[in-house]
Amino acid sequence: MTSNFPLISVIIAVYNREQYLAEAIESVLAQTYPAIELIVVDDGSSDRSAEVAQRYPITYHFQRNGGISSARNAGISLATGEFLAFLDSDDIWVVDKLSKQMAVFESDPNLEAVFGYAQQFYSPELDETFRQRIRCPEQPIAAHISSAMLIKRTAFLRIGVFDTQLKAGIDMSWYISAIEHHIQQVTLPDVVYCRRLHEKNNGITERHNGNQRLYLLKGKLDRQRANQSSSIQGF
Secondary structure (H helix, E strand, O other), rough: OOOOOEEEEEEEEEOOOOOOHHHHHHHHHHOOOEEEEEEEOOOOOOHHHHHOOOOOEEEEEOOOOOOOHHHHHHHHHOOOEEEEEEOOOEEEEOOHHHHHHHHHHHHOOOOOOEEEEEEEEEOOOOOOOHHHOOOOOOOEEEEEEHHHHHHEHHHHHHOOOOOOOOOOOHHHHHHHHHHHHOOOOEEEEEEEEEEEEEEOHHHHHHHHOOOHHHHHHHHHHHHHHHHHHHHHHOO
């Protein structure tokens, strides 16, 4: 039934997300695209994440805690699909995310990656204090991050794996590298995933690492200047 469809390897890295993991997994298994292998990499969770994950027909892999980049990279090493996709363990895909993105690939064989829009939402258990402290945008936003991406495996490996030295700005770092490698990409105008806002979001709990984002942008500018200088000298 699925032999005519390229296989997509979906990787969920999880660390102590038992409360949300089931919804993330089910949003992958409910995809209208028929050829999917789901790999859940447990990054040393001490809660019931393993129990939740192993209820489902997935590939489950446990490792010592090494961070989200390490867990994603471990998932990539286990993947067998022609395409790669990633989902954070506290977020949710819309049901036709992969189908819509694969349709774009079918229309343009030269494409390497397809992104989409994200709709943010408050997790139902949040109290009003949190909702007043953290703003949730009402409008979807273009998302050039891993949870909104479908990418050819060959293109991903050409660009390189996720940086295990970073604690914040991991997706930004990878996307900057993708741009520098001249990735052939498009962004669908459709919402492809829903980003859950809750008290333990990586983006919220790691704001003290915000300087890393500035470091990433500075690094990109430095490389651009170096390339321009080399071009001038070689003229």
